[in-house]
Amino acid sequence: MKPELVDPVDWNQIVEQIDIDFGDGTTRKLLGNHVPVSMERGKKKSFYLIPARWTSLLEKDFDTFDIMSMGIWFGEIAKGRIRLGISIINNLSQITDSIIIVSERAAQSFTYGRSILRESLLEIPPNLVRGQRVVVMDRQDRCLGLAVLSVDANKVSRLAKDRLVAKNIVDIGWYIRRLG
């Protein structure tokens, strides 16, 4: 589970996936002055962003200690797909337009892992398409998590109020649910 600098092939794949969903240059902006590193975790690979001056630690012998995590958790790849970490989503919300705004009631239920129905959707940019990942926020600019759209934005108005608009991928309630 030793961390190592990210394989450029893995990273290109990540950049492509994130930038398609959240706009060109999004991954570069998320990275800032950090360096991406990866750690194998079973069949998954986790990614962290660390300050450049920490890269010397990648060569260090930690004796009997195992590195479990470092810096900012960026996300993990499973089956070739990047799943962004909850801790990066707030930064993401500052640099992308792929954002939907939901009602207060939906915001509450979203943080319990529920998905977004048509009746709860307050704002959605018209250019977003089905299958695209979006940041979910409430009217108070609170970043609640990530969802994947189940319908093109320009078709939302035709949906019945109880139809699914966006499926929950990850939300801030994870912090609490993870602790049981």
Add this chain to the structure above:
Amino acid sequence: MSKKNDKSRAKEIAHESGYLQYMIERYLALWGEGETLEFIKACEQRIPTAIRMNSLKTDNETLVKKLGDMGIKLERVKWLNEGYVAKFGNISPGSLFEHMMGFYYVQGIPSMTVVEALDPQPNETIIDLAAAPGGKTTHLAQKMGNSGMLIAIESDRLRIASLESNIMRCGATNSIVLRGDARKVDMLEMQPDRILLDAPCSGEGLIALDPDRKTSKTMADIRYCATRQDEMLDAALNALTEGGTLVYSTCSIAPEENEFVLDSLLRRRDDVSIRPMHIEFGIPAYTDPYGVKLNESLSHARRFLPHKHGLEGFFICKLSKEASH
């Protein structure tokens, strides 16, 4: 009172209050009967909920306003810029958006005080030993302004999940979480500027929170903890850079896990001294518990006691490793 009478009175009090007799015998020897009864009474009272504002996510004014709008009253703790006693009423402190977003951490006042006593500075290298669930780790990160390097060590895999979760929730980005035995921290060769050792202990200060503690631990458990605390302290001091600072704390009121551990440390090492703290809280630690004369500098260490402060029992001591000449 004769020893025989002491024992018999201890037995009576233990029976009435539901404690093990050896505990009451120690309290009587430490405090006398009046204070022992005050302690027992205080341990039946609820400890007030406290929260720490997380400056990595918000500020005091915003948090007080946001929670105030929900009817939650906050009263700042005198010696802690970010610590508040919080009256949540019927609201669960962990259920609010503001909690999920990491604006605050629900944490005991003594635990916040430990980090304040360490006085972490930006750009330092700091090690938090026995770090889970992350209250002190995230507090250190906010004091460091997410700069420098914060190494959080924990041995228990399950507890690491809660540590990592809290690190992420609170927006701490300068941490490295290591799994391993804190007693081997000197093998890391990291030369930290500061170390926080909130040592695993018997929890004798937490009876108000965990009434089972009245009967769950024996004197042998306390001795076992003290031995581990000796080992952890030695390893931590070996790891600490010369001129560096270490804060040792426990959530135990037992002198056997606190004053005696430190007195023994001062006897076997000449490279360490107990330092005064820059904040005023609690009462001085004991220099003659049970009538045993200990190192006078222990009076710089501080204690929180349930019957004197209405809080968990806690012990906090700041140590400095001398620079070699």
